[in-house]
Amino acid sequence: MEKGHLSNKEIFTIGLMLFALFLGAGNMIFPPFLGQEAGTNVWIAILGFLVTGVGLPLLGVIAIAKSGDLQTLASRVHPIYGVIFTVIMYLAIGPLFGIPRTGTVSFEISVSPFLPESVSSSNLPLFIYTIVFFGLTAWLSMNPTKLVDRIGKVLTPALLIILTILVVKSLVTPMGTPSEAKGPYVDGPFFKGFIEGYLTLDTIAALVFGIVVINALKDRGVTSKAIMTKACVYAGMIAATGLALVYLSLAYIGSTAPSAIGVKENGGAILAGASSFLFGSSGAIILGLAITFACITTSVGLVSSCAQYFSKLFKNVSYKTFVIVLSVFSMVIANFGLTQLIAFSLPILIIIYPLAIVLISLSFFHNKFNGYSFVYIGALVPTGLLSLVDGLKIAGLNVNSLVEFLSFLPLFSQGIGWIVPAIVGAILGYILANLVGESKKKVTTN
Numbered sequence: 350m351e352k353g354h355l356s357n358k359e360i361f362t363i364g365l366m367l368f369a370l371f372l373g374a375g376n377m378i379f380p381p382f383l384g385q386e387a388g389t390n391v392w393i394a395i396l397g398f399l400v401t402g403v404g405l406p407l408l409g410v411i412a413i414a415k416s417g418d419l420q421t422l423a424s425r426v427h428p429i430y431g432v433i434f435t436v437i438m439y440l441a442i443g444p445l446f447g448i449p450r451t452g453t454v455s456f457e458i459s460v461s462p463f464l465p466e467s468v469s470s471s472n473l474p475l476f477i478y479t480i481v482f483f484g485l486t487a488w489l490s491m492n493p494t495k496l497v498d499r500i501g502k503v504l505t506p507a508l509l510i511i512l513t514i515l516v517v518k519s520l521v522t523p524m525g526t527p528s529e530a531k532g533p534y535v536d537g538p539f540f541k542g543f544i545e546g547y548l549t550l551d552t553i554a555a556l557v558f559g560i561v562v563i564n565a566l567k568d569r570g571v572t573s574k575a576i577m578t579k580a581c582v583y584a585g586m587i588a589a590t591g592l593a594l595v596y597l598s599l600a601y602i603g604s605t606a607p608s609a610i611g612v613k614e615n616g617g618a619i620l621a622g623a624s625s626f627l628f629g630s631s632g633a634i635i636l637g638l639a640i641t642f643a644c645i646t647t648s649v650g651l652v653s654s655c656a657q658y659f660s661k662l663f664k665n666v667s668y669k670t671f672v673i674v675l676s677v678f679s680m681v682i683a684n685f686g687l688t689q690l691i692a693f694s695l696p697i698l699i700i701i702y703p704l705a706i707v708l709i710s711l712s713f714f715h716n717k718f719n720g721y722s723f724v725y726i727g728a729l730v731p732t733g734l735l736s737l738v739d740g741l742k743i744a745g746l747n748v749n750s751l752v753e754f755l756s757f758l759p760l761f762s763q764g765i766g767w768i769v770p771a772i773v774g775a776i777l778g779y780i781l782a783n784l785v786g787e788s789k790k791k792v793t794t795n
Contacts, residue, residue, distance in 0.1 A: 355569060355580050363565050363580065364587025369505045370558055371406060371592055373447075373647040376549050377512075377640075378454055378616030378687070380596045383545055384603025385612065385619055387534040388527045391604040394534055394542035395597060401546025403592045405706060406555040407585040412712040413559025414581040415574065422556070422712060426725040434708075436662070437701060442553045443655035444675050446694040448648055449683035452482045455644035457617030457687050459637025462625060472684065479680045486648040487676035490656065491669055508639045509595075515636070516598040518627045525608020540763035547698040548691065551592075552705050557654065615688050652676060700733075700740035703767045707732045711775065718779050721787050727778025731770035739764055 355363075380398065387394035416422040419438060424431030441447065456478045464474055533541040562584065566577050602623050603616065610622035625633040656671035685693065707728050718724045738755060741748045758766040 354576065355566075355571065359569055360580055360583045361587060363562060364584035366565060367410065367562055367584050368588035368591040370561065370650075371551050371554060371588060372505065372508075372595065373451070373554075373643070376402075376551065376592075377595070377599055377620060378457075379545060379548050380599035380616070381603030381606070381619040381623070382613075382616035383542060384527075384600040384605075385607055385616075386531050387538055387542070387600075388530040388604060390530040390534050390538035391527055391600055394538040394545075395600045397539040397542030397544075398546045398600075399542075399593055399596060401543055401702070401706075402549045402551055402596060403546075403589045405546075405709065406549075406551040406592075407589045408709050408713075409552050409555030409705070410559045410562055410585050411578060411581050412709045413556060414563060414578045415715075416712060417563075418560050419556045423708060425712075425715070425720065426708075426722055426729060432662075434704070435658075438553050438556055438705070439655050439658050441697070441701060442550055442557050443651055444678045444682065445697070446690065447550055447554075448486075448651045448655075448675065448679040449685075449690055450687070451486075451644040451648040451651070452479045452679065452683040453687035453690055454617050455482065455637075455641040457615065458621045459641045461618070462621040462633055462637075463630075475686065476684055479683045482645070483648070483676045483680040483683070485645060486652055486679075487672055489645070489649045490652045490672045490676070505643070508643055511636055511639055512595065512598065515624060515627060515632075516602065519602050519605065519623065522627070524602075524605045524610070524623065524626060527604040528607055537763050540760070540765065544699070544764050547702045548695065550698075552702065552709070556705060556709075615691065617687055648679075652679075696740040696744035699743050699764070700736045703732050703736040703765075703771075704729060707767075707771050718775075719782075721779060721782035723778035723782040723785075723787055724775050725778070727774035727776075727781070728771045729774075731774045732767040735761075735767040735770060739766070 379402075380395065383394055383398055384391050412422060413419065416425075420431045420435045422431075423434040426434075453475075456475055460474065460478055529535075530538065562581060563577065566580055571577050571580065599616075599620070603619050606613075606619055606623045606626075609626050610619070613619045613622060621633055621637070624636045628635075652672055652675050655675055656668050659671050660666060660668040682690065708725070711725055711728060735755065735758070738748055738751050742752060755761055755766060759769050760766050
């Protein structure tokens, strides 16, 4: 018999689980850096960051609740696109960025601050650390046990307690005052924060891991899509509130830290420096240990999820083989270092993130336009082309002629010029679908 409702306690529990899924240690390095760079414009910048770092992941979870899973959602464009898009999303959240970042973040915060300067400038410590880190990741992923779940259940609250103490201390005894904004944060802090929110990877994570929330609801007897979607909204709001509070707090720390610890090259160094300044070496050690174990938990979860998906996609390759390949590949990528990894990932995220945003947005109007694939295609084609130009520009390639040609588009100079063309493309797609008589593909949501 179908369960007609969920208790407030059950929804709250699922909300906390969702919060724990999103709160990877890597997410904590971007708000402090934003705070440092935005300076006096920190609160305007963090609002933009919250749109892509909190709001879109919430919408992503709801979109998956309505559609079933990422490949089903993406296949509304075309079945081949469904597979390609899903593979790209798994690669992004997995071996290209997400998994390597767990190793570099934990090294940056838990090991690097305690190394002599002569040693820390060498690549050897990171290399040794990543061998151990990803070796442990592979071993835990090969032997699924409740160990990782238990670590996660203990470490997420522990990490929050440590962060709360750090924030309270920074409020009671401020490290300094925000300096002047730098670079794009001077004239367009909101839009720069919006783009920086891509780096959390949480919108992609929502598409990939939304199925975890769906299964949690199904385990509690929920089968109705209407009830499932409603539960996802409430649980998502709980998770979103938690994330927003964490990001606001860390941005504040980043904006006040330079006066005390100087300007740092990434958020991991800022967080480690602030912890040492406020609590001494003992505080930095405790923070480092908590983040290290949290990173291992996240790494195992990502490797396991990616290995499961790719082993189903390529049935002749075993799960364990993918675990080894993913772990070794991630170790290699991690050795480029955190700053280089972020710089490398941004152009690619600039290209793929708008596609994810448009896909999620259209899913909420799917029945309104009868599920026409022409609508999806009409919106995604201009989005992809314009995002490609933005990504190439961020990568430092010479696309000046294209940039000049497209500069008439609204918000193009802010890096989100794809919004208006996506809307126009969707409308044209709807008109074309009606002209050629494309069959309706409604999806029941109740």
